[in-house]
């Protein structure tokens with residue numbers, strides 16, 4: 001059993017709260033939480049200089065605290081005694097796994113499915129199936145491993161008010177899962193605006209620890225920023241916040257070995273005269289942060305997915321359909 005699998009199963013989540021460490025009082029806890037550090041694991045994997053920035057005081061104190069965190073995780077059996085650095089802890093927890101999309105074509109295009117430790121972005125015009133894919137994945141992650149799942153819950157952050165439990169129920173039934181159980185294993189948060197979204201993302205680490213989730217969906221990650229920072233003068237500020245969001249997501253995907261799926265829409269690209277004159281929103285900030293970008297478009301009776309700008313994937317397309325069971329091959 002890997003370290004990751006133990007987490008959330010054998011150790012009650014409250015045991016992992018940073019406040020459980022001796023020497024962390026309410027004020028220190030508050031400073032750590034404000035920086036998105038909730039668990040003992042979060043504390044251990046931070047760089048000491050960053051912690052010094054957050055906590056003040058002396059470097060000696062910081063190192064002392066991290067040493068306590070390491071010892072505590074050893075006691076809890078979450079890391080081995082001979083592991084010494086945070087980097088090694090992370091390495092040990094890591095092993096990439098895949099979640100099936102439900103379509104073999106699309107899984108093949110992705111060389112196995114949606115990856116953990118990565119951010120996969122689905123972008124495209126309205127009605128291309130982004131939200132449907134998010135619903136399907138939230139069910140599929142709960143499938144047993146031999147059926148393409150990770151036997152684990154999902155976290156679903158909805159910024160567009162388009163999450164539909166009834167649709168989840170339908171997909172679960174088609175996949176021969178208990179719909180009530182499936183619904184219970186999707187932890188939904190509705191983000192009302194971009195700052196709320198950032199707040200929810202800051203607390204993701206703790207939520208993942210609590211629930212044992214292996215998939216995090218954000219539908220849509222970019223739209224709230226686009227809606228709120230409209231003027232040209234606000235572009236820099238918008239990009240800065242988006243950058244913050246994306247970097248937090250990268251950190252979470254790697255640290256907790258979860259798959260992160262985000263959706264994005266397109267905007268017209270006035271300088272493109274050949275090919276598709278649209279591109280995803282968010283510019284370089286989002287482009288550089290995501291691991292995989294999948295472009296969706298409508299075809300006659302199906303949808304077509306293309307993988308964009310990936311150095312590891314041969315260029316190609318996958319045709320899929322949206323149906324009762326989520327998505328599948330035509």
Ligand code: GTP
Pocket residue numbers: 124125126127128129130131132133167265322323324
């Ligand atoms: P925006 O969020 O508006 O940008 O679009 P989107 O890409 O998220 O589109 P969405 O995933 O909502 O896909 C919409 C398409 O999925 C519709 O045009 C329908 O064809 C199909 N669809 C939506 N709901 C269902 C459903 O309950 N069952 C089935 N079989 N198809 C559905």
Ligand code: MG
Pocket residue numbers: 130131132160162219
């Ligand atoms: Mg949608």
